Structures are given as structure tokens and as C-alpha cells.
Amino acid sequence: MAQRYFCPDCKGNRTRFALIYQLSQEIRKDPGTGEVLYRADEWEALSDGNGRPHVDVKCLSCGYTAYENVFIKAAKNLDDGFG
Numbered sequence: 337m338a339q340r341y342f343c344p345d346c347k348g349n350r351t352r353f354a355l356i357y358q359l360s361q362e363i364r365k366d367p368g369t370g371e372v373l374y375r376a377d378e379w380e381a382l383s384d385g386n387g388r389p390h391v392d393v394k395c396l397s398c399g400y401t402a403y404e405n406v407f408i409k410a411a412k413n414l415d416d417g418f419g
């Protein structure tokens with residue numbers, strides 16, 4: 337089901353956002369020199385612990401960035417508060 341977003345910071349943007357996925361890449365370093373000895377070929381999307389990818393949302397109007405739920409909750413509060 338589609339989720340609406342609303343920026344709680346500038347309180348004006350409901351349409352222009354960027355999704356930010358956090359990726360992890362395993363590396364191994366030399367403890368003495370700090371040199372990277374090994375880099376995994378694959379990047380792995382970090383999950384939020386419930387099997388879903390962790391997604392941050394950035395407001396392209398004011399630049400505010402937060403966890404996706406913050407924007408979803410703000411959209412819901414809009415319904416409750418202002419009708």
C-alpha cells in the first residue's frame with residue numbers, strides 16, 4: 337500500500353523527496369597500517385531488523401533527512417490535526 341509523506345520540518349513539501357538506502361560492504365584491514373586487505377564484491381542493503389531495508393527520506397525542498405516513518409507519521413498527523 338502506498339504511503340504518503342509529509343515533511344515535518346518545512347511543513348510544505350508532500351511531493352519531492354529522495355530515498356536514501358544505507359549499504360554495507362565488508363572489508364578487512366591491516367591492524368598496523370590501516371591498509372584495506374580485502375573488499376567484498378557485494379554491497380548489502382542494511383535492514384531495519386524486521387527484514388525490510390532501512391530507508392531514510394530526504395526532503396528535496398528543505399534538505400531535512402530522517403527515517404521514513406517520520407515522514408509517514410507526519411502525513412498521518414496532518415489528517416488528524418487539520419482534517
Ligand SMILES: [Zn+2]
Nearest residue numbers: 343346395398
Ligand atoms: Zn522539508
